[in-house]
Structure formats: structure tokens, C-alpha cells
Amino acid sequence: MQIKNICCIGAGYVGGPTMAVIALKCPDIKITIVDVNPTKIKAWNGPLSELPIYEPGLSDVIKETRGRNLFFSDDIAGSIEKAEMIFMAVNTPTKTEGEGAGMAADLSYVEACARDIAKYSKSNKIVIEKSTLPVRTAEKIKEILEKESTDIHFEILSNPEFLAEGTAIEDLFKSDRVLIGGDDTASGQKAIKSLVNIYANWIPKEKILTTNIWSSELAKLASNAFLAQRVSSINSLSALCEKTGANVDELSKAIGMDHRIGSKFLKASVGFGGSCFQKDILNLVYLCKFYGLNEVADYWHQVVKINDYQKERFAQKVIDYFDGNLAGKRIGFLGWAFKANTSDTRESASIKVSEILYKHGASLSIYDPKVKYETIVNDIENLWETKGSFKDKRINIVDKLISTSQCDVFVILTEWEEFEQVDIADTKVIFDGRNINQNQNKFSIGK
Ligand code: NAD
Ligand code: UGA
Numbered sequence: 001m002q003i004k005n006i007c008c009i010g011a012g013y014v015g016g017p018t019m020a021v022i023a024l025k026c027p028d029i030k031i032t033i034v035d036v037n038p039t040k041i042k043a044w045n046g047p048l049s050e051l052p053i054y055e056p057g058l059s060d061v062i063k064e065t066r067g068r069n070l071f072f073s074d075d076i077a078g079s080i081e082k083a084e085m086i087f088m089a090v091n092t093p094t095k096t097e098g099e100g101a102g103m104a105a106d107l108s109y110v111e112a113c114a115r116d117i118a119k120y121s122k123s124n125k126i127v128i129e130k131s132t133l134p135v136r137t138a139e140k141i142k143e144i145l146e147k148e149s150t151d152i153h154f155e156i157l158s159n160p161e162f163l164a165e166g167t168a169i170e171d172l173f174k175s176d177r178v179l180i181g182g183d184d185t186a187s188g189q190k191a192i193k194s195l196v197n198i199y200a201n202w203i204p205k206e207k208i209l210t211t212n213i214w215s216s217e218l219a220k221l222a223s224n225a226f227l228a229q230r231v232s233s234i235n236s237l238s239a240l241c242e243k244t245g246a247n248v249d250e251l252s253k254a255i256g257m258d259h260r261i262g263s264k265f266l267k268a269s270v271g272f273g274g275s276c277f278q279k280d281i282l283n284l285v286y287l288c289k290f291y292g293l294n295e296v297a298d299y300w301h302q303v304v305k306i307n308d309y310q311k312e313r314f315a316q317k318v319i320d321y322f323d324g325n326l327a328g329k330r331i332g333f334l335g336w337a338f339k340a341n342t343s344d345t346r347e348s349a350s351i352k353v354s355e356i357l358y359k360h361g362a363s364l365s366i367y368d369p370k371v372k373y374e375t376i377v378n379d380i381e382n383l384w385e386t387k388g389s390f391k392d393k394r395i396n397i398v399d400k401l402i403s404t405s406q407c408d409v410f411v412i413l414t415e416w417e418e419f420e421q422v423d424i425a426d427t428k429v430i431f432d433g434r435n436i437n438q439n440q441n442k443f444s445i446g447k
Pocket of ligand 1: 010011012013015034035036037040090091109113132163164276
């Protein structure tokens, strides 16, 4: 079946870039991205310099496709009705209440999508899980769709997304693999084929992997768990390096040169951040426990525990440097995003480290080249345990690196390129989350 009309529910970090790239590569397909958040839709339709997310190369793709075959709309009902294929790219955060709180994925947004699809569909649809979901979620979605709408055939596929923020467009252009899971029925195979045909417009066929639906759902969680596990493995060894005089960068290089291990994702850091690693591993841990696999659950849980330990260990170094007394000390906090080339701060190590230092009495001058002032305020107000801290005069958010030059020490937590090119005019102590082995280097931000 030749798809002509796609609807994507969720105009976030995944929905926006993935649909923009499909629109670019498939000019004959009309794609409408819808969202419950009208402000977001307005921003996607607004100036290219103010798109809701920052992603290198994204504005060029939007410039070419928007209004041609890519549309952003708040007409959820109409867009579902017209589409032959519907992607669900809504958020799946960790549950905050009810059974599985703090561990399991909150599927309420996905379930709401399924109810909307059932309600507004008047013809058969291919429904695609783009969000990261626990294995066997397709079963639940099918149940909702069939309960609410009996005379329409819904074919469910799993097509998880592997893009990383900061390189989303590059990743979508040259994916390592595209994974598509579906049922082994005639209609399942037909649906798989129509999705394969879309990706085949720019992804080599050998990189398009088709599997059963459960393998596809689980492969996404497992991929993130493997990546995060590598970071926690090297971070755990960074602690041993500091005790023994070994250098963690030299260690990573030596380990990574073994082609069976490989060199990627072995950079010691202050701990991984981002919206997915922690939530996906916790979700995996929950699933293992659900199936009674407690040893397997404990194994994966340790990846998250080491990550928490690393953030606390890093903050403790700064505290120890001041012999526990940070009152009257101003810390230049360089980097708030969870990694370079993104404005996303979800689960950023900066949030936890800054809170610990603030609680010990430090004043903070925070600078990030891309994160908006309001985002930093929002993170401090909503994610720190002590509410109302931002109103305190001890926190200062600045829009230029130079404005932090009067600080007593620096903490660098995001690998922004501009932090590489500092002008050595005066020496200051830094605690470098990018180079955890060499804290307390001398460094300066210029005059
Ligand atoms: P996001 O929060 O940036 O975007 C989700 C969007 O869905 C929001 O704009 C929200 O308003 C909208 N939404 C929620 N419920 C809705 C509903 N019922 N109807 C219409 N719109 C609704 O999330 P994201 O980062 O794009 O992640 C989406 C999914 O993709 C998650 O499952 C995540 O794990 C997965 N994922 C994310 C990344 C990433 O880099 N961020 C990469 C791969 C996979
Ligand atoms: C990650 C995966 O890389 C994507 O494949 C996946 O699609 C995505 O999660 C998701 O499911 O959301 P992302 O979180 O955007 O992408 O960014 P990564 O590049 O994986 O970095 C995650 C964190 O690990 C960052 O805080 C980064 O600084 C840290 N990291 C990464 C290290 O500390 N050391 C490394 O060697 C690599």
C-alpha cells in the first residue's frame, strides 16, 4: 500500500525531527504533526530561529518542508481521520503515582492517543509505536483500539526511535538501523512493507530490520540500557582511578582499542543525563521484577545507582575543596544542558550537582549557551527539593560566559565547544565534569 497521508501525534524531540526528515525524503507524502500543547504547535509554525527545540540542521529541514508536505496543527481529530498511518510519538515518563511509581513507564499519554485514534478513525489505520514502550504494550493498545472501535481494522507496528539529541538530523539521515516490528499475519506483513517502503527512500534496505513486535519493543529498552551501562561502567572505574593514580581517559582508550569492546560511550563523566536512559532502565528493572526475574532486575538497577553515586561524588569533591564550608563562595556553573548541542535539560547532572552545592551554602552563577533562562528557573523551582530557592539572591543566571569571571571556582558539566576555547588570563580552579580525572586544573575565562 502506497502511503499518502501520515499523522504524527506528539510534536516533541522525536515527533518533530523524525517527521521533518520523512517529509524531506518523501515529498509525495503529506505529514501532519499534532500536539495537545497549542503553544508548541504555534512555535513550530513560527520563526525558524525560535523552533521549540534546538537541533543542528533542523531549521534547514523545516524550512524546506514546512508548508510543502509538512504541517503542524492542533486539529487532532481531523488529522487522525485523514491519515492512513499514525505515529504515536508522545512522552512516556516514569510513573509518579500508583502501581510501579518511580519505576514503571507512565503509559497514560500513549493510552490517550489510542483512545483518540479509536474515536476519530473512520477507516482502517496502521498505528505505529514511535515512543519507547515496555515490551507487550502493543497488546494494550490493541485492546483500547478494538474496545472503542469495532468495525475498523487497526494494524499495530513498533518502530522505536534511536536518534540522540544534538545529532538528531544526522542520525535520522544515516541511521545505523531502522527497526520495524509487526505481526506475522498477512495484514501485519503488509503494514510492515508499507513502512519499509517509506524508509527505503533513503535508508539502505540491509539496514532496515524487521522483527516480531515484542523483539522490537524490547530492543529499544535494551539498546538504551547497554549504552547507559557502558557509561556507568567507566564512571565506576573513574572512582578507582582517582584512588590509585590511574588515568580514566588512558584507561578508556586502552579498553576501547579492543575492537570487540569498541571505543564509543566510554567517556567518563559526571553521570549520564537526558530524558531516556534512567527512565528506560527503571522501566526495564520494573519489567524484570514483574516477571519475577529479581537478579536480572538488580543487575540493571545498579547502572542507575552508579549514575547517582557519580553525581554525588563529583559534588562532594567541590565541597571537600572548601573543607565543607561553601558559604560566601561563588561557583561558576558552566553548562546546564544534559549534553552539548541541545537545549534539553531533562535529567541533566547539573540539576542535582547544583542543588547539592547550593544546599552547602554556595552561591551560583549559571551559564549555558543554549538553555533558556526560563528553563533553568523552572528546573530549580520544580526539581530541587527546596522550593523557592531561585528567589534567593544566591542564584544568578547569566547570558555571557564572561559574566562568571569573578567566581571562586568553576564547575563544567556540559561539553559545549565554547568552553574549550577559554582565554588564559587569570587562573582559577575548575572541577571538570568532562574530564573527571583531572579536576582542579587551572583555567580562566579571560579578563
Ligand atoms: P517530548 O516530551 O519532547 O514530546 C512529546 C509530546 O507529546 C509533547 O509535546 C506533548 O505535549 C505531546 N503529547 C502528549 N500526550 C499527547 C496526546 N494525548 N495527544 C497529543 N499530543 C500529546 O518527548 P520526546 O523526547 O519526543 O519523547 C517521545 C518518546 O520518544 C518517548 O517515549 C521517548 O522515550 C522516546 N525517545 C526519545 C528520544 C529523545 O531523544 N528525546 C529518542 C528516542 C526515543
Ligand atoms: C540516547 C541514545 O544515545 C539514543 O540512541 C536514544 O535514542 C536516546 O537516548 C533515547 O532513547 O532518548 P541521548 O540521551 O540524546 O540519546 O544522548 P546520548 O548521546 O546517548 O547521551 C546521554 C548521556 O550520556 C549524556 O548526558 C552524555 O553526556 C552521557 N555520556 C555519553 C557520557 O557520560 N559518556 C559517554 O561516553 C557518552
